[in-house]
Amino acid sequence: MEDQHIRNAGLKVTVPRMKILELLEKSGQRHVSAEDVYKMLLEAGEEIGLATVYRVLTQFEAAGLVERNNFEGGYSVFELNRGQHHDHIVCVLCGKVAEFYDETIEKRQQKIAEKYDFEIGDHSLTIYGHCLNADACAKRNEKV
Amino acid sequence: MEDQHIRNAGLKVTVPRMKILELLEKSGQRHVSAEDVYKMLLEAGEEIGLATVYRVLTQFEAAGLVERNNFEGGYSVFELNRGQHHDHIVCVLCGKVAEFYDETIEKRQQKIAEKYDFEIGDHSLTIYGHCLNADACAKRNEKV
DNA sequence: CAATAGATGAGAAGCTTTCGCATTCGGAGT
DNA sequence: ACTCCGAATGCGAAAGCTTCTCATCTATTG
Structure with missing residues (x-):
């Protein structure tokens, strides 16, 4: 409960x-x-x-x-x-968020963290981009 | 100029x-x-x-x-x-930022973007963690 | 050098988030 | 069930970052 x-x-x-x-x-x-x-x-x-x-x-x-x-x-x-741990890919225009999990990135990420003397916490990685789905993004484009 | x-x-x-x-x-x-x-x-x-x-x-x-x-x-x-493209690893406690470039992550990232119908722009990826460098982080911990 | 579109600075205002405080509520003990 | 105390709530005020407004000033073009 x-x-x-x-x-x-x-x-x-x-x-x-x-x-x-x-x-x-x-x-x-x-x-x-x-x-x-x-x-x-x-x-x-x-x-x-x-x-x-x-x-x-x-x-x-x-x-x-x-x-x-x-x-x-x-x-x-x-x-x-x-x-279940996951990372995010976010559209900087419309704010749309997708979740993903990628073992390869997870490992490399860990290596990079070690190299720079960091410790990765819970929510750790975000990819920013533009989503190509016209629906949502087009709207935002008009406003901006 | x-x-x-x-x-x-x-x-x-x-x-x-x-x-x-x-x-x-x-x-x-x-x-x-x-x-x-x-x-x-x-x-x-x-x-x-x-x-x-x-x-x-x-x-x-x-x-x-x-x-x-x-x-x-x-x-x-x-x-x-x-x-020169690079990504960031950021300490969520003290705000310290390091820059890195990792070919493997770059490729995987691209694959993930395609899969979710995204297009990666300029600044695209951020890893969040805690930096283990006591100097900077300790200070912030006191404040928080 | 004059004309004009664009840029600036100062303060007001907007937005998200936090704070202060009086009131209310949850839950441990009776 | 009843009482009590610390914790939680809601409201409005306030804080921090950012944008807007507008009157004044300036860079560019002819």
Whole structure:
């Protein structure tokens, strides 16, 4: 159950925390921002403050429940930590994110980290590019 | 000459633009923020506005003169585009940045991009980790 | 050297995120 | 169930980075 995850993190099981965790589970592979979470919960009729969303997401991150990614755009996005490590490829134009796992890159990455005296943490590698899927990207191009 | 670079970008050759470009050249491999540039120029006795620094850096980026990186920390850092492609490994604690180039990763990266219908642009890949160099990182740990 | 389109600086404003504080709530012990 | 205390919440204020507005100034062209 979700409440155990929260309890294990040393946090009290509260309505906002449960709702946020449920929402992240429902979001699947989608990467949501704090604002997204806030708005979705408001629309779902929940009474919640934006500050709480930020606080809870930060706590969940510290507890390893969620992962935070700072892609281009000036804000953070979050996704549930499902235990299976993966990296991201992000479109710098439309913000689209795909997840991938590549053993070769994983190994080379490790070598490079050693060489430069780094230790790789959880979320570690992001490829930036432009996605060629016209739908999403075209829209952004017009705005920019 | 630097002024030709600016001219080629379709921009007027002005004092602020020249000073910013010179400063980036002097900064070498260091990754500087807009605020850094602003303060350095002020200290050097230049009369310049922060808004101008942001504007010029954005224009230089669009012109391919500089590269912008959004590492963790909530702000952008810039470096001169020297034509030689490289990627970054960044310490999420102290912000230290190292540059590297790895042919193997470069190829795999390309494959992954194709697979997910992406096109890789200029600055494309960032590895995040913790640097093990006690000096810099220890300082940040105290603050956090 | 004059005209004009473009660039600048200063401050206001925008956006994401954090902080401070009074109020409310979860959960351990009775 | 009841009480109590520390923890959590929501709100508004505030902080940090970045962009916008606009009046003034400047680089370029003829």
